[in-house]
Amino acid sequence: MTTEKDDKMPDLEAYFEAARDAVPDPSDALMARIMADAVAVADGWAEPAEAPARNGFLRGFLDAVGGWPAVSGMVTAGFVGLFVGISPPALVSELTDSILYGTSDAYLVDPGDGFGFAF
Amino acid sequence: MPFDAYNDVPDEALLALFANGDRVAAKVLTLRMTPRVFRQAYRVLSDRAEAEDVVQDAMLRLWKTAPDWRQGEAKVTTWLYQVVANLCTDRLRRRKPNDALDDVSEPEDGAASVETSIQNRSRSAALGAALKQLPERQKTAVTLRHIDEYSNPEIAEIMGVGVEAVESLIARGKRALKGLLANRKEELGYDD
CATH class of the missing domain: 1.10.10.10 (Winged helix-like DNA-binding domain superfamily/Winged helix DNA-binding domain)
Structure with a gap:
């Protein structure tokens, strides 16, 4: 039931609606810029997020031995060792024979004996 | 997850999804938040370009804060409202006196x-x-x-x-x- 007083009262919702309609909608360009910002920010997170993939066993090993230069030295040493094992030079053969089988005399050399190059 | 499936997801959960790389969540949040904060900024500034700048700035801050968002401590809507209010206040302070615009701007709807x-x-x-x-x-x-x-x-x-x-x-x-x-x-x- 409405009274005469109610009839004279303004319909507030009509005023609120007018106030809401007075504001334009945000433009599509703004929405696109906001989404582009979101993608750029997310891309920024993705880059450091890839770091753990490089921090695996290989990375830890490289850090422990001193990086790729150290690995190249280790590989070279490994090949030299393999070569010596397969095809030992004559000097090495004589030395190993002398140690293992005692077929050669051992010499003690004292380079300082007789004051040869003391002064 | 299909786009419609996000409709019932709370704002804070959408922000957490975005922080985990879900870009659809960012789109849903953009569509959900932008009209309201744009209205807020436009009402204060009465200038479309300035209101859009403020809203873009506020949303950028939201994206950046997503990984550090403490769930349960704040609501995205109120956080954004405060950020937009502060940015609008800064804009109004920087305006020269003769830049002041009327509170009621010209309607843009020609329809x-x-x-x-x-x-x-x-x-x-x-x-x-x-x-x-x-x-x-x-x-x-x-x-x-x-x-x-x-x-x-x-x-x-x-x-x-x-x-x-x-x-x-x-x-x-x-x-x-x-x-x-x-x-x-x-x-x-x-x-x-």
């Missing part, structure tokens, strides 16, 4: 009939004038509820009061508005 447009502008201007006569907290509560369309719990959080206090402020504000607008109706001699 509305001239009569409807004039009536809406008249109502909007009358409401703006009446709101200015309300106590500050009543004005804020009524504006947030009926123009920016925040819920009462959200308004309570924004204003730092309880929901019951918000309901009381809105009720008193609307009662005062009705009186003020009734007087204006009689002055101007138009219906509604």
Whole structure:
């Protein structure tokens, strides 16, 4: 039931609606810029997020031995060792024979004996 | 997850999804948040370009803060409201005195009939004038509820009061508005 007083009262919702309609909608360009910002920010997170993939066993090993230069030295040493094992030079053969089988005399050399190059 | 499946996901959960790389969540949040905060900024600044700059800046801050968002401690809506309010205040401070614009801007909708447009502008201007006569907290509560369309719990959080206090402020504000607008109706001699 409405009274005469109610009839004279303004319909507030009509005023609120007018106030809401007075504001334009945000433009599509703004929405696109906001989404582009979101993608750029997310891309920024993705880059450091890839770091753990490089921090695996290989990375830890490289850090422990001193990086790729150290690995190249280790590989070279490994090949030299393999070569010596397969095809030992004559000097090495004589030395190993002398140690293992005692077929050669051992010499003690004292380079300082007789004051040869003391002064 | 299909786009529609995000409709019922709370804002804070969408932000967490975005922080985990879900870009659809960012799109849903953009569509959900932008119109409301744009209205807020436009109402304060009365300038589309400035309002868009403020909203873009506020949303960028939201994206950046997503990984550090503490779930359960704040709501995205109220956080954004505060950020936009602060950015608008900064803009207003930087404006030169002669840059000040009228509170009621020109409507941009060319589709509305001239009569409807004039009536809406008249109502909007009358409401703006009446709101200015309300106590500050009543004005804020009524504006947030009926123009920016925040819920009462959200308004309570924004204003730092309880929901019951918000309901009381809105009720008193609307009662005062009705009186003020009734007087204006009689002055101007138009219906509604």
